[in-house]
Amino acid sequence: YAGFQAEASRPGEPIQPIAPPQEINLAKSELGKKLYFDPRLSKSGFISCNSCHNLSMGGTDNLKTSIGHGWAQGPINAPTVLNSSLNIAQFWDGRAADLKEQAGGPIANPSEMGFTHELAISTLEGIPGYVREFELVFGSPAVDIDKVTEAIAEFEKTLVTPNSPFDQWLLGDDDALSAKELAGYELFKLSGCIACHNGPAMGGNSFQKMGLVAPYETENAAEGLAGLTGIDADRFKFKVPTLRNVELTYPYFHDGEAETLAEAVDVMGRLQLGRTFSPEETEQIVAYLKSLTGDQPSFALPILPPSTDQTPRPNPFGN
Amino acid sequence: YAGFQAEASRPGEPIQPIAPPQEINLAKSELGKKLYFDPRLSKSGFISCNSCHNLSMGGTDNLKTSIGHGWAQGPINAPTVLNSSLNIAQFWDGRAADLKEQAGGPIANPSEMGFTHELAISTLEGIPGYVREFELVFGSPAVDIDKVTEAIAEFEKTLVTPNSPFDQWLLGDDDALSAKELAGYELFKLSGCIACHNGPAMGGNSFQKMGLVAPYETENAAEGLAGLTGIDADRFKFKVPTLRNVELTYPYFHDGEAETLAEAVDVMGRLQLGRTFSPEETEQIVAYLKSLTGDQPSFALPILPPSTDQTPRPNPFGN
Ligand code: HEC
Ligand code: HEC
Ligand code: HEC
Ligand code: HEC
Ligand SMILES: [Ca+2]
Ligand SMILES: [Ca+2]
Ligand SMILES: [Ca+2]
Ligand SMILES: [Mg+2]
Incomplete structure (x- = not known):
């Protein structure tokens, strides 16, 4: 993170104010917002990023450990996504270098979204509204995990909370x-x-x-x-x-x-x-x-493009 | 439902346009919106009305049958909440007379939100932001299931989709x-x-x-x-x-x-x-x-009032 730093009126302090979102690619972030809220990125069609990082509740699930696919009990407390763009690395142990690398993890984690990148991509490819939006944002209609995680990471850059x-x-x-x-x-x-x-x-x-x-x-x-x-x-x-x-x-x-x-x-x-x-x-x-609670990100609940007859269907109860 | 009916320019038709929301108590509906999105009305703290009636996806979960508490497989397809205020009765078999009566059902259904009305109410009573809002809306800070379902029903009245x-x-x-x-x-x-x-x-x-x-x-x-x-x-x-x-x-x-x-x-x-x-x-x-897809309800994702040290905690994995 090398963005703008608000110039504090109390420059001697060891803590700086949270800066508002900087240099956001708006179309990419809007696409990322949809993906963040879309449970079709999970095997069950039921779990989205927002299930565990609920933006109505401070970007977490407020559970000791998370509930994932098949009601799996997660191994560790879910950190907030708020201000996560400011982290030097992602996860408690830092095993993902940045938000883009991180976002691929939960989709394919059997105890989180329980899917595979391949199936997530073919689901998105089967949704014309997404294909058009990927073309608009990335200049080509091909959908791949690289673009998916890049868009989600762009949305996450907006999830800062200034003005506490x-x-x-x-x-x-x-x-x-x-x-x-x-x-x-x-x-x-x-x-x-x-x-x-x-x-x-x-x-x-x-x-x-x-x-x-x-x-x-x-x-x-x-x-x-x-x-x-x-x-x-x-x-x-x-x-x-x-x-x-x-x-x-x-x-x-x-x-x-x-x-x-x-x-x-x-x-x-x-x-x-x-x-x-x-x-x-x-x-x-x-x-x-x-006193560290800042303005929570405020935006309209995204409306997701519908699946069509050709879109692969979720599989909540099968193998 | 006895609200305004848009006067159609084609009065001979057997179908009338969907009217925009009428006579909404805005403060009550805003409270109902929060409750609709609040997973703390469930035993697990994970499942809200919006989990199964996802307003990003036409007010349904797009699953054959729903996923409920403990990953229970539901018995029947979840109908949309969109325009449900126009129904003569609620549920596939009409067993609830109206939206207010309906809304009490899922909270206490073991395969849906898996909670009891008593526990849901004591959870809400433990959240000062809610207590204040109940007082504002209903003139007294007491929280009960009657007010909870009335507020949710008021929000659901706004979920009409005109302008297809x-x-x-x-x-x-x-x-x-x-x-x-x-x-x-x-x-x-x-x-x-x-x-x-x-x-x-x-x-x-x-x-x-x-x-x-x-x-x-x-x-x-x-x-x-x-x-x-x-x-x-x-x-x-x-x-x-x-x-x-x-x-x-x-x-x-x-x-x-x-x-x-x-x-x-x-x-x-x-x-x-x-x-x-x-x-x-x-x-x-x-x-x-x-051609029957209308304007989807558009509103800011609600920010929920936080629990405090006194608020009962969810119980996702225990009995
Ligand atoms: C030597 C480093 C260090 C110092 C000093 C330190 N912390 Fe922490 N703090 C951590 C680490 C590491 C964690 C995460 C621990 C864990 O989750 O197991 C943490 C976690 C926390 C948390 C929980 C945050 C969360 O979201 O889970 C709070 C609150 C906190 N610290 C406040 C404080 C306060 C107040 C002090 C001073 C009294 C303090 N810390 C001193 C390193 C430190
Ligand atoms: C089933 C619950 C669950 C789902 C679904 C989920 N996460 Fe997470 N998330 C977690 C948990 C638990 C961690 C901590 C894991 C760890 O550190 O080992 C985490 C960590 C993160 C972090 C790192 C934050 C930090 O401070 O280190 C980010 C960012 C994140 N998730 C974003 C996402 C995105 C984006 C999605 C959807 C593509 C997603 N999560 C889906 C539970 C979930
Ligand atoms: C005699 C009454 C009746 C007639 C005539 C009828 N329907 Fe239906 N329709 C129903 C009932 C009852 C259901 C629900 C059946 C069920 O779910 O088992 C239904 C369900 C549907 C559904 C599925 C809706 C959903 O959300 O699940 C569609 C689409 C539909 N009807 C379209 C039509 C069309 C098109 C026609 C004419 C070709 C038609 N219906 C004629 C009574 C009727
Ligand atoms: C676990 C999934 C699940 C949850 C959570 C859930 N519902 Fe439902 N909902 C369903 C299913 C399934 C039905 C159909 C049941 C039936 O007809 O027997 C239904 C029916 C309804 C209906 C009737 C619609 C119609 O056309 O008959 C309304 C309205 C409704 N739910 C609103 C809500 C509200 C409000 C909440 C939260 C308080 C909620 N639901 C929570 C799955 C769920
Ligand atoms: Ca935590
Ligand atoms: Ca203060
Ligand atoms: Ca259906
Ligand atoms: Mg047309």
Whole structure:
């Protein structure tokens, strides 16, 4: 991400406001929006990206772990897609370099959309409204997974959330935060949260060990970076999640085991910083974190082009 | 339904144009829209009304039978919610008198949303954004199933689809239909389809036997009206489905066994009228039926009020 950075009126701060969407190819993003909402990219015809990253609910499903094809129980908490264009890499362990690479994953994941890229493409090829739109956007009517994921990624670039109360404060409005929220921000900086949760997204820009000072106990099998590198020291290293809209993205942590923000803040203090916050301090930090909820993306529910007699049909219950 | 009827420029026709939404309580409908999209009305936190009546896809799921809680396979094809306010009664067998009575059904149906009214209400009571909105709309903050279903029904009243090419023709635009579409309409009237598919919704206003002239063969267990009345003559009597937007509501019939409009038209001709259409005639009728696709409801994706620490959590995988 190398886009515009709003020039903050408080340039000394370690956090920058979220910038509005920049350099969007509108036609491509509109196509991507349809694909994002289209359950025909799944084997069942029932599950779309929006099923698990519900843009009515902060870009997540608010479940501990997701429900996928055949009611499969997912292995890990679904992160928000909001501001995901600001991430250095995608997934908790960063195994996809960018949004385009990421978007191919869930379609073919047996426990998510349960489909194959080939079948998804032949479904789209059988929908004349899509074929025309691919031609309009890409200059040729051929549909392939490269174009599909490129369009979805373009739509996801629009899913930023500027204008939170905290951003209004960063941009100079002294009244945008209450005294309690400001006290929370001071604590957030002074106690060291800012070391990992910084930049416009307040996260998403580094991998850090969960359980730095004291070990994190979980029954979840995810290993973090170690699953990719095989290196023992990478065990439980996860991409630091964004704290933008964190009020909306409950439950918390990669295993979804923290139900409330107060619990997540308490765990962070003890396990990452060796510090136990008083109830008042936790309350202040939580109040501050709730000031990070920005304007949610607002757009008309897309109307999808209908299948025709030639379009392959979904297969929800068969093999 | 006793609303405004657009005065057609062709008053002799047995079908009237779809009227735009009338006498809508906007605040109530906006609340109903949120509830319609809110998966927290289901046990899993994953299934909303819009999961099965997807307003991006003609108000249906385009599946033979629906997917419900725990990936349960539904017993019958999901009808569209579009123009459902024009129905004399709700469900294929009419067992709910109106939209308000209907809306309570799926929440508590174990194979649909799998919840109870009590749990749905305590979930909503735990969401301050909803409590405030119920107070605004109904004058008191108490949440109950009566208000919930009333608000959803108010939203559903807005889900009409005026302005189809056929309606434009009905309203006097001679160029709105092609010669083929017009020929299809003539056939539709002359061969007798109009006997059952009439009124603005072209259906929804009577119960008729499926397989009037020749029996309908199906493995689906639904009995139609007989399931309610116990009367043998009511076997396979179903509410005549609306033909508005029928291009979008595939697959067809209560069992979802007709995949294409051509197949549905052929079956209707033979089983309801004892008439076998030539391929050309079927094509003309299908072309006409596709002219019944109206303006789809257009509105911003609703942003749902977040749960708080006190809100009961969904239970997707437990008992
Ligand atoms: C069945 C649930 C499910 C579906 C469907 C789904 N996702 Fe995800 N998504 C997840 C989960 C769970 C993760 C985390 C996986 C991990 O990190 O190992 C994830 C991760 C992501 C991420 C990475 C975010 C980050 O901060 O690392 C993005 C972006 C994303 N999904 C977008 C999409 C898109 C686009 C689609 C549709 C093509 C989609 N998802 C479909 C559950 C789902
Ligand atoms: C050393 C790095 C580091 C420090 C310091 C740190 N965090 Fe985190 N934070 C992380 C990582 C890594 C995760 C993800 C852990 C996981 O999911 O297992 C995380 C997760 C969170 C979450 C949950 C977000 C979500 O969506 O799941 C919150 C809230 C949070 N941190 C707040 C804080 C606060 C408040 C502080 C200071 C008290 C803090 N963090 C200090 C690295 C850090
Ligand atoms: C799991 C799938 C599913 C869910 C969720 C669901 N429905 Fe339905 N809906 C159906 C099916 C299947 C039928 C037909 C049942 C029958 O006729 O016996 C139906 C029938 C209807 C009808 C009657 C339409 C007609 O023409 O008779 C309306 C209106 C409706 N649903 C609205 C809703 C609303 C409002 C919600 C949410 C509160 C909802 N549905 C949730 C599958 C679902
Ligand atoms: C005697 C009453 C009657 C007549 C005449 C009739 N229909 Fe129907 N139509 C029905 C009923 C009842 C159904 C629902 C049957 C079922 O689902 O099992 C239906 C269903 C349909 C459907 C499927 C709609 C859907 O959403 O599933 C189409 C299309 C249709 N009719 C078109 C026609 C056409 C074209 C004609 C004339 C050739 C016609 N009908 C004549 C009563 C009738
Ligand atoms: Ca405030
Ligand atoms: Ca989460
Ligand atoms: Ca249907
Ligand atoms: Mg036309």
